[in-house]
Amino acid sequence: MSLPAQAEVVVVGGGVMGASIAFHLAEAGVPDVLLVERDTLASGSTSRSAGGVRAQFTDAVNIRLGARSLTAFEGYADRPGGEIDLHQVGYLFLHTDAASWEAAQVAVELQRSLGVPTRALTAGEAAALHPGVVVDDVVGATFHPRDGYCSPENVVHGYARAARAHGATVVTGVEVTGVEVADGEIGAVVTTQGVVRTGTVVCAAGPWSAALGEWAGVSLPVEPLRRQILVTEPLPASLVERFPATSPMTIDAATTFYLHREGPGLLVGMSYAAETPGFHPGVSDAWLPDLMTAMERRAPALLDVGLAHRWAGYYEVTPDHNALIGEAPEASRFLYATGFSGHGFLQGPAVGEVVRDLYLRREPPVDVSSLSADRFARGAVVHEHHLV
Known part of the structure; x- marks a missing residue:
């Protein structure tokens, strides 16, 4: 699809996080949601994962995100719809x-x-x-x-298809190259196919997130690790x-x-x-x-x-090998869901709900305040031991 001149929300990244977030926003009635992916959907970390889904963690927030996502995977055929080849072998x-x-x-x-x-x-x-x-x-x-594994590509394409059905625009082959910020307010994203005026950016760019955050003046300590x-x-x-x-x-x-x-x-x-x-x-x-x-x-x-x-x-690794989820105070409105350090695919459904509610300024189903990006400056790292 062609790139629109403006959008209510621009979600950057077409993996499981971006697709889930776009779906949940559009389903909630948020108008003019735009998902932008530099390559093809699920072409980054998502398609190269082992497809594992689980709720076995040692941190309460990770357990809640994993368990809520398991329920979503189990009901995926009905919402958003599609076959994901779920094998609940434990x-x-x-x-x-x-x-x-x-x-x-x-x-x-x-x-x-x-x-x-x-x-x-x-x-x-x-x-x-x-x-x-x-x-x-x-x-x-x-x-x-109830743990197990399923098809990452099917999950992403199912969310993207349903996001479109709810009015979202999904554009692939377009790379974001900058974010325009003035007086602490986001005004637009710059892409290889032009500028999109927007007041909200959601970073779901996986191992490429640090650069996106830097353009908006937000520190996202994420590094790629093969x-x-x-x-x-x-x-x-x-x-x-x-x-x-x-x-x-x-x-x-x-x-x-x-x-x-x-x-x-x-x-x-x-x-x-x-x-x-x-x-x-x-x-x-x-x-x-x-x-x-x-x-x-x-x-x-x-x-x-x-x-x-x-x-x-x-x-997409962070210093404590746990996700970054939240809204940055440095730039309004810049939300992020990245740095999952191997847990992203399995937490995608629940994180989509969380980011939706953060955008709508309502209480999310899981309190993710412990995963805010500023926790490292505060010395409040997350201790998770099931790091696979």
């Missing part, structure tokens, strides 16, 4: 040291107090859920059956029973090694401690030795399965 966290297991049990109690029925399991119970993983060093595990994923060839018949389609998304808490079924194969990934922040395009082999070591310890049978394909994307 998330299984494996813990191998006493301190980690003690913290996990505290988190389970917090989750349960907030309505998330996570269970604490023995190593044997974990093995029964996922017989393909080795648990001889596991001291305990946690499992929530993360890589691989998908195996179809599992041989001898391994299908050990890694069944119903097996949970399984995470080794000590190494962050994780795996879940992906069609006839398995999707596998983990963090790489030596990765440095910055835009490093493409895949690298540097992380493979660490991945193979973790795989040999946790799922050695997979070492003999071939590689079908692999890709790299970016986490």
